[in-house]
Amino acid sequence: MSSRLEITELERPALETALAKRGQPKFRAQQIVAWIYQRGITDFAAMSDLPHDLRQQLGAEFSVTTPSIASRHISEDGTQKFLLRLTDGAQIESVFIPDTPAMTFCISTQVGCAMACAFCLTGKMGLTRNLTAGEIAGQVRVLADALDMRDRAFNVVLMGMGEPLHNYDETMKALRILGDEKGLALPARRVTLSTVGLLPALEKLGREPYMPNLAISLHAPTDAQRGELVPINKKWGVEEIIAACRQFPVRKRSRITFEYVLLAGVNDSPEDARRLAKLMAGMKSKVNIIPLNAAAGIPFERPSEERIDEFARILSERGVLVSVRKSRGRDIRAACGQLIVEGQRPSPAQRLATIAFS
Numbered sequence: 001m002s003s004r005l006e007i008t009e010l011e012r013p014a015l016e017t018a019l020a021k022r023g024q025p026k027f028r029a030q031q032i033v034a035w036i037y038q039r040g041i042t043d044f045a046a047m048s049d050l051p052h053d054l055r056q057q058l059g060a061e062f063s064v065t066t067p068s069i070a071s072r073h074i075s076e077d078g079t080q081k082f083l084l085r086l087t088d089g090a091q092i093e094s095v096f097i098p099d100t101p102a103m104t105f106c107i108s109t110q111v112g113c114a115m116a117c118a119f120c121l122t123g124k125m126g127l128t129r130n131l132t133a134g135e136i137a138g139q140v141r142v143l144a145d146a147l148d149m150r151d152r153a154f155n156v157v158l159m160g161m162g163e164p165l166h167n168y169d170e171t172m173k174a175l176r177i178l179g180d181e182k183g184l185a186l187p188a189r190r191v192t193l194s195t196v197g198l199l200p201a202l203e204k205l206g207r208e209p210y211m212p213n214l215a216i217s218l219h220a221p222t223d224a225q226r227g228e229l230v231p232i233n234k235k236w237g238v239e240e241i242i243a244a245c246r247q248f249p250v251r252k253r254s255r256i257t258f259e260y261v262l263l264a265g266v267n268d269s270p271e272d273a274r275r276l277a278k279l280m281a282g283m284k285s286k287v288n289i290i291p292l293n294a295a296a297g298i299p300f301e302r303p304s305e306e307r308i309d310e311f312a313r314i315l316s317e318r319g320v321l322v323s324v325r326k327s328r329g330r331d332i333r334a335a336c337g338q339l340i341v342e343g344q345r346p347s348p349a350q351r352l353a354t355i356a357f358s
């Protein structure tokens with residue numbers, strides 16, 4: 001077991017403190033962060049603007065860990081799914097979605113997920129563990145390197161495996177690390193956090209200095225329907241979430257996205273669309289309809305194209321901004337709700353323990 005300090009788990013002020021204890025000035029932390037996040041260099045010996053002695057000391061007392069690529073699949077549409085292996089052997093998935101029109105990295109915040117949404121494959125895994133901030137931010141480093149995109153602009157969506165607000169502290173720390181102006185300098189407006197709406201955490205998010213765009217996985221306009229699809233709705237219901245969203249400090253020219261997985265005969269009626277439009281009234285919002293990505297073991301069906309169009313039309317006639325998400329990477333199981341790592345299902349007891357959080 002190494003007792004070395006893992007740099008990817010440190011925000012720059014903490015790295016500065018660790019270096020100050022070793023008699024090093026602050027700018028050394030900036031240099032190290034630039035090597036790791038701007039140039040993708042994680043070997044201290046190669047950090048050529050650091051004094052030779054310091055490089056040796058860093059090698060002895062610090063480490064820089066990066067998730068390794070266990071496999072990589074490329075879809076017909078250019079989407080790429082990365083299966084990443086972490087130091088303890090746990091595996092997660094990260095997805096690269098090109099030209100939407102921006103380049104987008106979809107990253108995970110947990111190994112598995114405790115939310116158990118009825119239509120989501122990741123939900124079937126249960127939660128194995130939270131990711132650390134370094135593991136969350138590390139996915140962005142891995143993808144940027146593998147895709148040779150270090151010098152290009154990209155968006156990051158926290159829409160992979162896991163519920164980001166159920167791993168609040170590490171997720172926010174990861175975003176601050178990614179946002180560090182001396183490192184990747186990822187602007188908050190390029191980040192979208194998607195959540196089922198854990199209310200206390202959602203309210204806390206509204207007070208963060210580094211404020212990502214917000215997407216809410218709503219999926220139904222009434223508690224009766226949503227409770228069947230998103231179990232945590234029994235704790236924090238539709239009205240409460242909508243009220244919190246109305247209070248949420250939305251950036252200028254920005255909107256809250258409401259994701260709505262359309263399920264045939266469950267939440268896709270004209271009445272559902274009208275109810276949804278009412279919830280959206282007067283809010284800086286947009287609705288992103290996600291026609292179900294069907295999978296074995298998911299007891300729902302995707303509605304017909306006519307049904308999808310009608311649902312979207314009803315919203316749009318009522319002044320709601322609406323888009324229908326084109327499914328990407330379905331052939332490699334990289335699409336929404338299709339991320340699952342086989343052989344990683346926790347025991348039923350473990351699963352129950354993780355669902356009974358706070």
Ligand code: SAH
Binds near residue numbers: 120159261298336
């Ligand atoms: N836990 C967060 C982050 C996951 S985002 C959240 O729920 O928002 C993944 C998005 O894909 C969510 O909106 C989720 O509801 C949606 N999704 C899950 N399963 C899906 C499926 N089978 N088909 C289409 N979308 C799905």
